[in-house]
Amino acid sequence: MAEVQPSGLWREGWYGHARALASPNFGPRPAGACIDLVVLHSISLPPGEYGTGCVQQLFLNQLDWQAHPYFQTIQGLEVSAHFFISRSGELWQLVSCDQRAWHAGASHYRGRDHCNDDSIGIELEGLEGQLFEAAQYETLASVCAALLTQYPIAHLAGHEHVAPGRKADPGPGFDWPVLKKSLGLADSHFPPSTT
Secondary structure, eight states: OOEOOSSSEETTEEESSSSOOOSSEEEEEOOOOOOEEEEEEEEEETTTTOSSHHHHHHHOOOEEEEESSSGGTTTTOOOSEEEOTTTTOEOOOOEEEEEEEOOSOEEETTTEOOGGGGGEEEEEEETTSSOOOOOHHHHHHHHHHHHHSSSSSEEEEEEEEEHHHHHHHSSSSSSSHHHHHHTTTTGGSSSSSGG
């Protein structure tokens, strides 16, 4: 796994407090894109199993498709998020926030399609609908606070809000009020269903 070593708090979209692994699954943002949305996801590989390293392998296109029957159902998938937060709260960064990561897929939010163009994707290690750990909320609040100082973030939403009917993560197990309180943001920054 190729490690990127950013210096300082931010360097070319890399956050200095994250452990960095450079995913090949990204591209340039459209000219003039306003990075104003954070999209929260949940993921675990195999589903419901934590700390396996398989999520990082997926984002690096290094997952052994034969290692588990579930992996064969996602074989060939090329995806990435900007950040991944493990159950213990460890923060990984896979794509520069200045680049377009492949996390939201077909999506629509704030009256705009193609949310990957102007969003930052954060994956929480977990299973949609299940609870998340206190350490994950602490890390999430910290990275979101840093993003708010670096980018014009005006909206935070779940994958379920930007791709309703297609995606359901992070799901009802995610405690939106905890994140809101940690960040001190107005309800207008969040989907109405979470206020």
